[in-house]
Amino acid sequence: MLNQWGTRRVMVLTDTNVAGLYSQHFEALSSAFECRTLVISAGEESKNMEQLARIWERMLDFGMDKSDTLILFGGGTICDLGGFAAATFKRGVHVVNCPTTLLAMIDAAVGGKTSINFEHIKNCIGVVRQPDYILPANPAFLHTLADSELRSGLGEMIKYALIASPELFEQLCGMKTLAAEAIQPEWIEWCVAYKQKVVALDPEDHKERHILNFGHTFGHALESYYLEIDQPVTHGEAVAIGMVYESQLSMQYAGLSEIQFYRIKDLICRFYDVPEMSEDLMKQLKPYLLQDKKNSGGEINFTLLREIGNATINNFIQIF
């Protein structure tokens, strides 16, 4: 594949944790290509202008051109930051995603959204550019993930179940404790295939792709708020809490039954601490919710559930 693209230089972008555990994975490349590795600090804090400039500098110094390839070896931080660097460097070099977290396997590595954070706003600057290739998810990577990171990925998996698969929801309800062995490879494959199907319908996120936003309107607001007060939560955890709040709205505005609402809440509360949707918390979240990219005329755009496995998009609601 890299040969077909005329690639001569390959840069592997990874983070300190992944490099420490899996650096041997790409060693073979150096016999076939000029190869360099750039290791950045692990974690969300690296999704910034400084790290972006560092990647561009290293690509320039390496002499990379449009036929060359950046391999993004890590979680969603690496996919988002590296994807943006690759999309903008000389208007785009080839990208191969090799996801190593559950969240990246089923979500961040698929669909082409790339970004960095800016001025405390998550994913504020970015572009959509599809990766040229995504390596099939390798569940072996999950065995070294911290519990909190496994839980973060589970948040997105629960989302896919809620918007599109009552069967997956039932299977997740049967999972009593969270461990790498409990995550069935076929669940991962189904989530990837489902996301790819939705992205193919609407790559630029104008309509059908909005279905993937369930839990994310509150989720992004929570993630930004907790980041600003220096108590960061993981993406999937924020989405999980957001799904409880948006399921509550779904009861009010989309016909979700009370029985299904409590089933959703029970499953999510089994794995996450969900704070009360208090007046004080809503006051804190208000500025973030109001600047959501999907809003229109002061109304906030939610994806809601009619029932488990059946979602409705573009529900504009005045919640303040």
Ligand code: NAD
């Ligand atoms: P991450 O990439 O920061 O990884 C989380 C932690 O796990 C890091 O410390 C990392 O070093 C470590 N890690 C990675 N793989 C490992 C492994 N196999 N074993 C042990 N440790 C490992 O975070 P994430 O949860 O993968 O992704 C979160 C990011 O993804 C957020 O910035 C979020 O905004 C973004 N995101 C993007 C999209 C998209 O469509 N582009 C979708 C969802 C989330």
